[in-house]
Amino acid sequence: MDKEKKILDTALKLFVEFGFHGTPTSKIAKDAGVANGTLFHYFATKETLIKELYVTIKNELNQILASQTNPTDSIKEAFRKLYFTTINWALINQDKFYYIQQVHFSPHLAQIPAEVLHEQSKMHIAFIEKAKASGEIKIMPNELLYTLVNSQIMGIYQYALTQPTDQQQDSIEQGFEMIWDLICSPQSIAGGVPLQESKSI
Amino acid sequence: MDKEKKILDTALKLFVEFGFHGTPTSKIAKDAGVANGTLFHYFATKETLIKELYVTIKNELNQILASQTNPTDSIKEAFRKLYFTTINWALINQDKFYYIQQVHFSPHLAQIPAEVLHEQSKMHIAFIEKAKASGEIKIMPNELLYTLVNSQIMGIYQYALTQPTDQQQDSIEQGFEMIWDLICSPQSIAGGVPLQESKSI
DNA sequence: TTAAATATCGACTGATTAGTCAATCTATTA
DNA sequence: TAATAGATTGACTAATCAGTCGATATTTAA
Incomplete structure (x- = not known):
């Protein structure tokens, strides 16, 4: 209506x-x-429609992610929730997830004010800061961490798409362990090897 | 001319x-x-131009990658070359790399025959098969390996873009070690922990 | 040299499309 | 009830654009 x-x-x-x-x-x-x-x-214009659709969709995802946060969760648990919620939302809302990429690789993205884009990543950056402060995450630039996690999510999402529904959650779980191993602080995994040392094999 | x-x-x-x-x-x-x-x-049509531009660019990258392969290289060395060559090509040819994504998230991709797309990933799939057969790579589905590496390349590329030129190669190198740790077979890294065990901490 | 094939040109067109506008309808409020 | 504001309509337009075509130039081959 x-x-x-x-x-x-x-x-x-x-x-x-x-x-x-x-x-x-x-x-x-x-x-x-x-x-x-x-x-x-x-x-007012077709361009406005394209942009507002993008912002609406991003806000929808961000609100869902925000509703999942629980102050009592450990960093790993909070991170797991963000990761799972995002991928499962993407699997349910494939059109919306695709549209985000579609805008991202088009000149329309440049038409969206930087402050609007910044507003949408604020929540994630704040979480990254908190995670790093807790010492559970490897020391690395925010940008790198953000980009790595994002691309891992993209990758696992695309892989999950090729899988039968009953195996998707397993794949996502495995993908989570992978990215967690990648970013978590060395001392927090039993017997793990710090990145710096693994370079000197 | x-x-x-x-x-x-x-x-x-x-x-x-x-x-x-x-x-x-x-x-x-x-x-x-x-x-x-x-x-x-x-x-003949604008659509043809869009598609042929895509195929031309993909072929250019694939030819460069093919020219880098050396049968005497170890799997890790060969993989490193593919990884570095791709990211450095992307940094030099940002328009071309962006255009590939642009087509990828547009209805034009569906207009490109599956056989043409398959032809372009053939080389990579063949390398994945070889790497897995060598035992240096963790056992996992080809699709997953391909997707994970691709998204890692995308992520590191995007991060490198935000960095001053003199630090880019370091970032790419670190990114390589990360993805290699992620995909290489447990016994081939000194003191490393197999994924299966790290889940049962 | 001649003939055929190919490359190049740019004015033109038929179709499409973003956006307008004046009129009508519906809800709100005083 | 009357008045005001906002919502809705769809025919209309001015502009744009993908693709055509006949003419001309250039290259190739016989």
């Missing part, structure tokens, strides 16, 4: 299937069951 | 900056210094 939401939902589906170019605003309006002019009542 | 190449070069620059939609064929022709009709003499 909410026409604005209907437009966003329809735009998501069409953009993912046909791309930005291949999706006329007229088709979005038609498929959403609203008049042409109604679309431009809510979104 | 080669107009076909000039068109491809110009298209790459414009597609990366303005996207597929934001780049009219007329502008590509104009910037490339050829007539409108000349573009369509070499590329």
Whole structure:
């Protein structure tokens, strides 16, 4: 019933299937069951629609992640929740996850103000700071940690996609152990080898 | 002087900056210094241009990687070369690397025949098989190994981009050790802990 | 040299599309 | 009830753009 939401939902589906170019605003309006002019009542331009859809989706994921945080969790447990919640959300909302990448590798990303983008990574950066302060995480630049975890999530997500549903959770669990081994502080894994020493084999 | 190449070069620059939609064929022709009709003499449609540019770029990278292979190299050394060559190529050819992702997250990818895509990953799959057969690599599905390495390369590449040039090679080297620790067989790292055991801490 | 094939040109077109606008409808509020 | 504000409509337009085409130039081959 909410026409604005209907437009966003329809735009998501069409953009993912046909791309930005291949999706006329007229088709979005038609498929959403609203008049042409109604679309431009809510979104001044097509570009605005593309950007607001992106921000809406990112906020949705961030809110879910925020709702999962529990102050009493250990760092590892908190990290595990972020990791699992993200991948499982991506598996359930494949269109939305794909759309984030689609915008990310398009000139539209540059149109989104840096402060909006920063707002969305703030939560993750804060968690990284906390994790590092706890000593459970290897000393490395925030940027590196953030990027490594993100790309690991992307990789495991893509792998999970190729798997039968009943094996997905196992894969994700294994992926978690891998990334945790990669980033956790040496003394916190029994018998583990610090990165610095492994270089001098 | 080669107009076909000039068109491809110009298209790459414009597609990366303005996207597929934001780049009219007329502008590509104009910037490339050829007539409108000349573009369509070499590329029947805009879609063809987009696809052939993608295949050309992928082939360029694959040829460079192929030229680096040396049968006498150890698995680790061969893997290191593939990893370094890819990231350094990406740092030098940022537009081309970005364009690959741009196509990857667009409906144009679906227009590229599966056999063409398969041909391009063949080399990597073959290397993975060889590495696994050598026993130096942990037992895991090809798909997983391929995806993990790819995403690690993406992650380290993106991190290297944020770094001053003189520190990039160090970061890439550290990234290599990380991914190698992640995928190499337990007995081949001194004092390392197999993944299976580290789960039962 | 001639003929055929290929490359290049750029004006043109038919179709498409983002965005407008004046009119109508619906809800809110005084 | 009356008045105001916001929501909705869909026909319309001005502009753009992918692709065509006939003419001309250049290369290749016989």
